[in-house]
Amino acid sequence: MDVPGHRLLPSQPPVPAEILDGFRHAAVAIVSDNMNRLHGTRLLRPYHRGARLIGTAVTVKTRGGDNITLHKAFELLRPGDVLVVDGGGDLGQALVGEIMMSKARAIGVAGFVIDGAIRDVAAFAAADFPCFARGVTHRGPYKSGPGEINVPVAIDGMVVMPGDVVLGDEDGVVCFDRAVAGELLALVRRQEAREAEALKAISEGRADGYVGLRQEAAR
Secondary structure, three states: OOOOOOOEOOOOOOOOHHHHHHHOOOOHHHHHHOOOOOOOOOOOEEOOOOOOEEEEEEEEEEOOOEOHHHHHHOOOOOOOEEEEEEOOOOOOOEEEOHHHHHHHHHHOOOEEEEEEEEOOHHHHHHHOOOEEEEEEOOOOOEOOOOEEEOOOEEEOOEEEOOOOEEEEEOOEEEEEOHHHHHHHHHHHHHHHHHHHHHHHHHHOOOOHHHHHHHHHHOO
């Protein structure tokens, strides 16, 4: 169906492995810096022990506290996908918990990004399955809809398009169009090199590297 509010669209092709490999160890903070600090989550926090998140966005837009559309999205999820859910930031009911996390792990899903609440946080921590969410409640979800799959969504102010690259670490989550991956990665590598030199200078008691980094950041 293609009526707004009921769209259930096919997923975009997976992000190519070479793009994912390029960003697999990139810090979210550095990627954010090179996207002019305009993109990325602010209030979502990780509920796992530290595993990094990277994969292809499969998006869901749902009424706050209702997860029926998430269950429908599981029929589309592939290994390496990231389930990105616009739940409107509602914290009244949990959208996912241990059972849905376990099912996602069995499929090979890369992780969850939930602009809403989750529950069973101890299970997420024990499994180390990447999960970023706005908050926690023990209260379970409704299952009456409506909702949409693979449409543009807003996650804590960050617009995510189906098929975007999603990257998360302890500092939060960013996403970007795969079409800009090459240019963005070059900028990230430059900053990584500058910061490595600055840290080296500090450890050696020199100020020149740090001053150079500040001058570069001010441009």
